[in-house]
Amino acid sequence: MFQYIIRRLLIAIPVLIGVTIFSFFIVNLAPGNPVDMQVNPFATEADKEIRKEALGLNDPIYVQYLRWVQNLVKGDFGYSFSTYEPVGEMIAKRIGPTLILMGASLIVAYLIAIPIGILSATRQYSWIDYLTTTVSFLGISIPNFFLGLGAIYVFAVIFQVLPTGGMNTLGGNGGFGDTFKHLILPALVLGTASAGNMVRYVRSSMLEVLGQDYLRTARAKGLREFIVTNKHALKNALIPIITVIGLDIPLLIGGAVVTEQIFQWPGLGQLTIQSIGSRDYPTLMAINFMAAIVVLSSNLIADLLYSVADPRIKYN
Amino acid sequence: MKKFKHAINLLVILSLLLLAACSGGDTTSTDSPENSGDDAKASAGTMFLGMVNPPTGFNPINSGDVAAVFLQKFMFDSFLEMDGPLNFVPKLAESFETTDNQTFTIKLNKNAKWSDGTPVTTADVEFTLNLVANPVVETAVGAYISTFEGLDSSGKLPEGETSIPSVKVIDEQTIEFKTSKPVDPNMIKEQLGVKLLVLPKHILGEVDPAQLSQHPFMQKPTVTNGPFKFVQYAKDQYVEFEANSDYYLGTPELSKLFVKIMPAANMVAQLQTGELHMNVAGGIGKIIPTDYETVDSLENVTTVIEPTIGYQTMMFNTETIKDVKVRQAIAYALDRQKIVDNLLKGYGEVIDGPYTSLSPYLNKDVEQYTYNQEKAKALLEEAGWDFNQTIQLVVPTGNKVREQSADLITQDLQAIGLKVEMTTYDFPTIMQKGEAGEFDLLLIGFTFTLDPEISALYDSKGTYNFMNFSNERVDELLTLGKAEPDADVRQQIYNELQDIHHAELPYISLYSDHDYAAISNDVVFGAPKIFGFHHDLQKWAVSGAK
Numbered sequence: 001m002f003q004y005i006i007r008r009l010l011i012a013i014p015v016l017i018g019v020t021i022f023s024f025f026i027v028n029l030a031p032g033n034p035v036d037m038q039v040n041p042f043a044t045e046a047d048k049e050i051r052k053e054a055l056g057l058n059d060p061i062y063v064q065y066l067r068w069v070q071n072l073v074k075g076d077f078g079y080s081f082s083t084y085e086p087v088g089e090m091i092a093k094r095i096g097p098t099l100i101l102m103g104a105s106l107i108v109a110y111l112i113a114i115p116i117g118i119l120s121a122t123r124q125y126s127w128i129d130y131l132t133t134t135v136s137f138l139g140i141s142i143p144n145f146f147l148g149l150g151a152i153y154v155f156a157v158i159f160q161v162l163p164t165g166g167m168n169t170l171g172g173n174g175g176f177g178d179t180f181k182h183l184i185l186p187a188l189v190l191g192t193a194s195a196g197n198m199v200r201y202v203r204s205s206m207l208e209v210l211g212q213d214y215l216r217t218a219r220a221k222g223l224r225e226f227i228v229t230n231k232h233a234l235k236n237a238l239i240p241i242i243t244v245i246g247l248d249i250p251l252l253i254g255g256a257v258v259t260e261q262i263f264q265w266p267g268l269g270q271l272t273i274q275s276i277g278s279r280d281y282p283t284l285m286a287i288n289f290m291a292a293i294v295v296l297s298s299n300l301i302a303d304l305l306y307s308v309a310d311p312r313i314k315y316n
Numbered sequence: 317m318k319k320f321k322h323a324i325n326l327l328v329i330l331s332l333l334l335l336a337a338c339s340g341g342d343t344t345s346t347d348s349p350e351n352s353g354d355d356a357k358a359s360a361g362t363m364f365l366g367m368v369n370p371p372t373g374f375n376p377i378n379s380g381d382v383a384a385v386f387l388q389k390f391m392f393d394s395f396l397e398m399d400g401p402l403n404f405v406p407k408l409a410e411s412f413e414t415t416d417n418q419t420f421t422i423k424l425n426k427n428a429k430w431s432d433g434t435p436v437t438t439a440d441v442e443f444t445l446n447l448v449a450n451p452v453v454e455t456a457v458g459a460y461i462s463t464f465e466g467l468d469s470s471g472k473l474p475e476g477e478t479s480i481p482s483v484k485v486i487d488e489q490t491i492e493f494k495t496s497k498p499v500d501p502n503m504i505k506e507q508l509g510v511k512l513l514v515l516p517k518h519i520l521g522e523v524d525p526a527q528l529s530q531h532p533f534m535q536k537p538t539v540t541n542g543p544f545k546f547v548q549y550a551k552d553q554y555v556e557f558e559a560n561s562d563y564y565l566g567t568p569e570l571s572k573l574f575v576k577i578m579p580a581a582n583m584v585a586q587l588q589t590g591e592l593h594m595n596v597a598g599g600i601g602k603i604i605p606t607d608y609e610t611v612d613s614l615e616n617v618t619t620v621i622e623p624t625i626g627y628q629t630m631m632f633n634t635e636t637i638k639d640v641k642v643r644q645a646i647a648y649a650l651d652r653q654k655i656v657d658n659l660l661k662g663y664g665e666v667i668d669g670p671y672t673s674l675s676p677y678l679n680k681d682v683e684q685y686t687y688n689q690e691k692a693k694a695l696l697e698e699a700g701w702d703f704n705q706t707i708q709l710v711v712p713t714g715n716k717v718r719e720q721s722a723d724l725i726t727q728d729l730q731a732i733g734l735k736v737e738m739t740t741y742d743f744p745t746i747m748q749k750g751e752a753g754e755f756d757l758l759l760i761g762f763t764f765t766l767d768p769e770i771s772a773l774y775d776s777k778g779t780y781n782f783m784n785f786s787n788e789r790v791d792e793l794l795t796l797g798k799a800e801p802d803a804d805v806r807q808q809i810y811n812e813l814q815d816i817h818h819a820e821l822p823y824i825s826l827y828s829d830h831d832y833a834a835i836s837n838d839v840v841f842g843a844p845k846i847f848g849f850h851h852d853l854q855k856w857a858v859s860g861a862k
Contacts, residue, residue, distance in 0.1 A: 030744075030745075031741075031744065031745040031748045031749070032742070032743070032744025032745045032746075032747055032748045033744065033748075034744075036744050036747035036748060036751075037381075037743065037744055037747070040379070040381065040382075040385075040456045040457070041459075041762065041763075041764055041770075041772045041773075041779070041780065042456065042457050042458070042459040042460055042507070042511070042772075043455075043456040043457070043458065043459070043779070044458040044459050044462065044469075044470035044471060044472075044779070045470060045777075045779055046451070046458060046468075046470035046471075046472050047454075047455055047456055047457075047458045047470065048779075050451065050452070050453070050454055050455070051378075051454045054454050054526070054529070079530055082372050082373075083372050083373045083535070083551075084373060084375070084529050084530050084534060084535065085373075085535055085551075090551065093551070149581065152582070152585055153585070156585060156589060157585050157588055157589060160589055163591070164582055164585045164586050164589060164591060165578060165582055165586075166553060166554075166576075167553075170364065170554055170556070170574045170576070171362050171572055171574065261579065262579070262582075264552075264553060264576075264577075264578050264579075264582065266550060266551070266552065266553050270552055271551070271552070274370060274552055276742075277742060277743070277744075278372070278744070279744045
């Protein structure tokens with residue numbers, strides 16, 4: 001097991017290097033550059049040239065890349081090209097909110113998906129099954145921004161029970177309750193969207209397990225159906241779903257870009273959009289780098305959880 | 317049946333858990349949800365403004381964007397404020413005078429001080445001017461001082477030098493500078509007087525000029541000289557200011573001020589719920605026209621609509637559309653009034669050229685290109701236009717009205733038989749396409765000053781002359797106009813310039829959209845204004861607790 005982790009981590013290194021090279025060149029190849037965004041009509045050509053030089057944009061691209069790697073090794077993500085803030089600080093501030101939002105929406109997704117998936121599987125081809133499959137299909141199809149704007153309109157504008165956006169009441173005392181109130185809408189929107197997908201996984205996984213012989217044995221021994229379904233079957237049905245969690249995390253980051261934008265949630269998604277808009281290379285690179293690490297590690301964690309959930313799986 | 321029951325039970329339990337989790341949060345929260353809207357109202361003396369564009373930072377001499385400058389002016393005072401077209405009132409400067417239109421004397425308000433108690437003196441002014449002119453300092457305001465004696469045309473000192481020879485400190489409150497030729501004082505007052513913000517020498521004096529942009533002060537200004545002090549900037553979320561109780565023009569009425577950054581769509585919702593006191597309008601905090609009716613129908617806000625000096629144009633690439641007749645034909649083919657009526661809901665005006673009806677320099681004798689498809693077709697025939705040729709129309713994303721106007725423009729051009737291919741790109745791409753001349757028609761918007769000086773756009777070497785338009789007489793007129801002190805003579809110069817552009821048509825202006833601002837009824841004093849938004853900020857107030 002330990003060896004397996006080490007091996008996976010070692011493989012991750014060349015993958016990460018590859019990802020950074022690839023993304024650095026892609027990011028730099030995009031038309032336009034940070035200096036062009038200097039749209040003040042009172043900035044002269046000389047002003048632009050000084051800035052270009054100061055940002056190192058006049059150097060060949062491989063020099064820029066090597067400089068970036070050199071700094072990265074020292075743990076320095078550099079300065080934002082558009083705001084001159086240290087990128088490390090900027091990202092550190094954003095990780096917390098993103099994790100809170102992702103965690104909350106994962107909880108929402110599973111709280112919705114697991115019971116509904118089980119229900120749907122145990123009542124296969126009943127009206128409940130058809131209803132849940134249709135609703136979850138709708139859940140997948142409705143774009144987050146639409147759901148988000150609808151939620152703002154209903155809960156914030158009409159009923160005025162929840163705030164329209166942000167993470168805290170400005171000028172208020174903040175605190176857990178306040179953040180929680182701000183979290184409800186974005187987490188529900190993001191959570192229900194992934195729940196739609198999740199229901200179908202739980203359902204099909206459950207269906208497969210329900211047909212197994214050992215469940216018939218369990219029933220034959222006189223176990224109550226509730227125990228059979230929710231203990232014996234569910235435990236085994238969850239194994240493939242664990243993998244889905246791992247695959248879902250990068251998806252959640254993607255979904256969060258839109259959701260964070262709508263609810264002004266101060267997470268990484270919002271930072272990404274702003275950085276793309278201003279061609280802020282150092283910030284984009286840092287985000288790419290982090291995203292690569294998240295994907296690699298969530299895959300690894302999913303694999304490890306797999307062996308925890310199913311003792312038949314061993315990594316040696 | 318039993319199975320079903322169990323499943324239902326499970327579902328009920330789980331949903332109860334979920335509900336409990338939600339309501340649990342509500343009861344433990346410090347303020348109940350019903351109060352969330354009242355929060356803004358309840359804390360008297362706190363104001364919330366809404367804007368759309370996030371600022372690039374708080375460096376007064378190196379901010380390229382309108383949003384940053386707008387925010388900086390809450391914390392830093394300019395020498396003057398323009399509270400109406402070319403009407404200047406004193407702020408940091410007690411007086412800003414010249415007798416010969418070449419030597420200018422600025423006298424600072426002797427009460428002005430930084431928020432740490434240090435007086436604002438001419439040493440700070442000299443320090444700031446020298447930084448802007450220093451060729452190693454990153455700055456975005458070089459053009460403000462490009463007329464100074466001893467500087468090159470981009471406002472830079474020769475390599476290695478660090479102080480402007482024509483700037484002379486007379487005493488702590490008096491400073492003098494000289495331009496290389498006599499100029500119109502209004503031009504200097506509008507650029508240097510209203511826009512240049514002074515940096516504190518006692519904080520930044522020892523910083524390596526080349527490293528100035530990275531200095532923490534530029535992210536979190538620790539001392540300021542305006543009505544408000546910087547508290548924090550939650551990036552892309554909001555900027556928090558607090559009153560500077562030692563402000564030399566009087567203690568501000570507001571104790572706190574938040575400028576929230578959000579998508580335009582959210583602004584309407586927040587105006588309605590009372591989370592916002594007003595949108596800031598002015599190109600950085602606009603409400604989208606499709607929401608105008610909704611906002612008008614809100615009972616807790618009043619609306620203000622004002623013409624602006626900002627405008628949208630369609631540039632012609634004069635390299636690919638060489639024939640003036642073709643450019644004219646395209647201009648005649650456009651139903652610009654339809655854009656104003658339909659997309660701007662009537663809150664805008666059709667303009668030709670770079671001056672809106674607010675500008676005293678608008679040449680009213682120039683006849684507009686009015687919608688006339690027959691004339692357009694005739695001109696195309698006359699020019700021998702090849703109707704199989706495809707015209708590339710390049711459109712930037714980000715401004716909804718502009719994106720929609722591109723559809724109307726395409727339809728209008730197709731109606732006269734032109735083949736048009738429209739492509740949209742984000743702004744950095746547009747800038748590159750523009751500079752490289754990779755377009756036939758390009759949509760872009762500008763907000764210059766009330767002063768007619770617009771070399772950046774018109775001059776054959778101008779930063780934004782993507783049209784590749786070059787005309788000796790125009791360059792000559794621009795140089796003359798910049799250096800002409802007499803307003804009447806300048807009027808003649810810019811009239812001729814507008815005549816030439818009307819005939820040569822390197823670009824056709826589309827429309828100028830009015831500012832549309834909504835102000836909460838709780839606001840006692842203060843409103844978004846085209847001129848002098850930041851004037852009398854210390855008097856801004858909101859009504860108190862209910």
